[in-house]
Amino acid sequence: MERMNQLIENKLLAAATCLTELNKLAVPVLDVDLHNAIPVLRVQPTKGLHKLASAWCFARKLERGQRIDLMRGQLARCVVEWEVRP
DSSP states (O other), X not given: OHHHHHHHHHHHHHHHHHHHHHXXXXXXXXXXXOSSSSOEEEEOOOGGGGGOTTOEEEEEEEETTEEXXXXXXXXXXXXXXXXXXX
């Protein structure tokens, strides 16, 4: 029980640190997912995301005939995700 609480505490601290960094970049956060091994923060695409050096295209999907790229980057022990419509 104590080990599980420690894992949840570490995830929350990592998410809080990442949220603070995203606030400094003026990036609005839409959702926080703590159910994965590494917390995932879904954000709205803005110019501040260009400062994430480790971004890559994670997935591509079609929605109503339009291609959508799902981008991912790492920040403060968390994964940051956003959608790009080319």
